[in-house]
Amino acid sequence: MNISPGFFYVFAGTSILFSLLVILNRSAIASAFSLLVVFFSFAGIYALLDAHLVAALQVLIYAGAILVLFIFVIMLLNVEQASFDYKRGRILTGVFAAFGAFGMVFLLGRVFRSGSAPLQPGPFSPENIQAAGGNTRVLSELLFSEYVLPFELTSVLLLAAIIGSVVLAKRGVIEKKSKEAK
Amino acid sequence: MSVEWVAVLAKTGFVITMLLSVAPVMNWVERRGAGFIQIRRGPNRVGPFGLLQTVADAVKFLFKEDRVPAHVSPFYYFIAPIVVLVPACMTFAVIPFAGPITIAGQVIPMQAADLNVGFLYIFAIASLGVYGLIMGGWASNNSFSILGSMRSSSQMISYEISLALSVVGLVMIHSTVELGQMVKLQSEALLSFGPIVIPRWGIFVQPIGFLVFLTAVFAETNRLPFDLPEGEPEIVGYHVEYGAMKFATFMMAEYMNMAVASGLAVTLFFGGYQLLPGMGTVLGALHLQGSTQDWIRVLFEIISFTVKIAFFMWFFVWVRWTLPRFRYDQLMDLGWRVMFPLSLANICVTAALVYKGWV
Numbered sequence: 001m002n003i004s005p006g007f008f009y010v011f012a013g014t015s016i017l018f019s020l021l022v023i024l025n026r027s028a029i030a031s032a033f034s035l036l037v038v039f040f041s042f043a044g045i046y047a048l049l050d051a052h053l054v055a056a057l058q059v060l061i062y063a064g065a066i067l068v069l070f071i072f073v074i075m076l077l078n079v080e081q082a083s084f085d086y087k088r089g090r091i092l093t094g095v096f097a098a099f100g101a102f103g104m105v106f107l108l109g110r111v112f113r114s115g116s117a118p119l120q121p122g123p124f125s126p127e128n129i130q131a132a133g134g135n136t137r138v139l140s141e142l143l144f145s146e147y148v149l150p151f152e153l154t155s156v157l158l159l160a161a162i163i164g165s166v167v168l169a170k171r172g173v174i175e176k177k178s179k180e181a182k
Numbered sequence: 183m184s185v186e187w188v189a190v191l192a193k194t195g196f197v198i199t200m201l202l203s204v205a206p207v208m209n210w211v212e213r214r215g216a217g218f219i220q221i222r223r224g225p226n227r228v229g230p231f232g233l234l235q236t237v238a239d240a241v242k243f244l245f246k247e248d249r250v251p252a253h254v255s256p257f258y259y260f261i262a263p264i265v266v267l268v269p270a271c272m273t274f275a276v277i278p279f280a281g282p283i284t285i286a287g288q289v290i291p292m293q294a295a296d297l298n299v300g301f302l303y304i305f306a307i308a309s310l311g312v313y314g315l316i317m318g319g320w321a322s323n324n325s326f327s328i329l330g331s332m333r334s335s336s337q338m339i340s341y342e343i344s345l346a347l348s349v350v351g352l353v354m355i356h357s358t359v360e361l362g363q364m365v366k367l368q369s370e371a372l373l374s375f376g377p378i379v380i381p382r383w384g385i386f387v388q389p390i391g392f393l394v395f396l397t398a399v400f401a402e403t404n405r406l407p408f409d410l411p412e413g414e415p416e417i418v419g420y421h422v423e424y425g426a427m428k429f430a431t432f433m434m435a436e437y438m439n440m441a442v443a444s445g446l447a448v449t450l451f452f453g454g455y456q457l458l459p460g461m462g463t464v465l466g467a468l469h470l471q472g473s474t475q476d477w478i479r480v481l482f483e484i485i486s487f488t489v490k491i492a493f494f495m496w497f498f499v500w501v502r503w504t505l506p507r508f509r510y511d512q513l514m515d516l517g518w519r520v521m522f523p524l525s526l527a528n529i530c531v532t533a534a535l536v537y538k539g540w541v
Contacts (some may be wrong), residue, residue: 030322032259036313056299056306064309068339071316075328134298136359 004048011048013039028074032067039063050126053136189290195292197274205437208495242396246426251322252424258321263424263431266314269307270438276303277445278362280455280483285478290429291362292455292480300359304446305346308402311439312338315411318432319420331420333510334411337401340517341408345398349526351391351532352384352450355541363455384451387541390528392451394521399443401517405435406502410510417510444494452490455483 014037021034039062046055129135143151183363210233217224225232250256280292297303312335353359356367372382385392401408412419421432441467448454457465461482470478508516535541 033313033317045537052299053302056297056302060302060306060309064306064342065339068312068316068335071313072332072335075316075320075332134360134540136298136300136302 008045008048011041011044014038015045029071032071032074036063036067036159039067050129051135053139185286185288185290189285189288190294193290193292194275194294198271201271201274201438201441204441204495205238205434208437208440208499209236209239209433211495212460212499212502214229214246214435215496216503219500240386240430243427243430248426248428248528251423253323255321255323258317259423260428262314262318262321263428263435264314264315266435267431267438268313269310269314270435270442273307273442274445275288276300276361277442277449278365278455279445280480281365282362283480292483293362296360296362298419299362300361300364300510301446301450302351302359304442305342308439308442309342311435314435315420318424322420322423324423326418327420327422330411330418330422333417333418334404337408337410337517338404340462340514341398341401343519344517344521344525345402346395347522347529348394348398349450350525350529354529354532354536355387361449361454365456365483374463381453381456383453388451388528388532390524391532392447394528394540396527397516397521399447400498400501401513403439403443403498405440405474407508408513409502409507410513416507426427440495441491442499444491444498446541447494448487448490455487457482458486458489461486 018034018041020036022031022038025031025034030141039058043055043058046052046058124138129138132138213235214224214232224234228234228238245246250259275294276297278293282289282291284290295303299306315331315334315338319327319329319334322328352364356364358364358367368382368384370382371379372386373380380386400406404411410417410419412421421429424432465475465479465482468475468478532541
């Protein structure tokens with residue numbers, strides 16, 4: 001009962017369609033909601049690949065936390081329609097877009113050309129993971145043993161980013177207050 | 183069709199049917215419960231004990247004019263209640279309602295989906311409910327409902343953190359996130375005083391975790407004392423522009439979320455589907471053999487699970503008519519200055535205890 005390929009095309013199709021909607025939508029909030037669907041389709045694809053933990057974390061973190069923040073920002077700034085002046089940066093944007101598209105095509109070409117040789121499967125085949133107690137266990141064991149240093153460093157990096165953003169946001173407020181005090 | 187497919191369809195059908203019937207039943211329980219606590223009668227005209235009152239209400243909601251205000255964004259206004267309802271329907275899938283049973287040589291776990299991410303799935307899906315609130319408030323194009331949705335979503339996000347952290351202690355003790363596995367591990371005895379055996383239920387090994395969990399769950403399901411998303415008397419909620427069946431859908435999702443929260447509380451902290459005291463003796467006294475015995479055991483387990491959930495559902499109602507509503511700043515203070523540090527401290531203490539091997 002292999003039903004995965006059908007579902008893969010459904011999820012892949014949805015993610016491509018809604019990725020396009022993210023950039024083509026005029027309303028910022030509609031873009032954000034399209035991005036939500038994209039995250040969901042990605043989670044679906046991860047789940048089809050038996051990576052249930054990655055799928056759950058994708059939904060929990062990206063869809064459940066980060067995107068909520070995006071939407072908060074959009075709602076608070078009230079950017080209803082595109083406030084960006086398209087005419088001013090048209091040439092520069094065009095040049096950047098052309099470079100980006102060219103780079104993308106180049107990368108895809110490289111990937112597919114070297115993809116003629118069969119890929120070597122790693123040690124973590126679905127059977128091995130099943131035998132070791134499911135992928136939540138395997139992944140967390142790796143995360144807290146072999147990769148504990150990069151993992152902790154990432155969290156420090158995120159903490160630094162949070163403190164940085166708070167400092168930047170508070171700077172104006174503090175200066176204003178000290179001026180008022182004078 | 184193989185046994186596996188039939189089982190999957192049967193389980194999914196069972197769970198969905200039970201969940202959908204929770205809303206009308208709980209609506210009746212809530213109103214009768216309110217009457218009982220406030221020493222008045224509650225609905226008692228339609229049907230015996232007013233049981234058909236919710237049916238009458240549902241019919242009224244369905245036949246009411248479905249008015250859409252002119253100033254809303256139609257698409258998002260329309261899908262917001264659906265976005266709230268769908269995660270509520272999905273989350274119960276991983277909660278086991280009975281022990282596994284063997285049919286035709288295949289072990290069938292009694293939960294709609296046996297995922298090894300366990301309750302992470304519930305948190306992941308439940309965190310999506312917040313989009314319905316945001317969409318509903320934003321699409322209404324009304325300053326009051328946008329403010330209401332901001333308030334509700336920040337409440338849900340704040341308490342989501344304590345909710346997730348409160349169960350980390352349990353994960354450390356049982357070293358699994360799978361709910362079926364967790365229920366099995368809770369059947370062992372923690373302490374025994376002669377004939378009285380205290381099982382390794384979550385509430386006995388993680389009392390502080392349970393306290394934080396319970397508080398966070400009340401905030402997540404928008405129930406009193408934290409029902410600021412609705413808060414009819416003082417503030418305007420995100421669904422002020424909604425009427426008829428669309429509004430009823432929001433309410434339905436709330437009751438379903440309550441059922442999921444109760445199911446999760448029972449599974450994590452009260453031994454899940456394990457038999458209530460005395461039922462094991464009855465099962466032993468019946469002297470059944472083979473598959474009959476298995477089926478009767480499953481039946482008993484479903485009954486125990488339902489009774490435990492029913493208690494929690496009643497607890498929600500009980501608290502609603504006992505405690506007054508929190509003010510918004512008090513709510514945020516409690517969430518960030520009490521619940522969050524408490525759950526972190528609980529994790530540290532549990533880690534130390536696990537390291538020493540005491541739990």
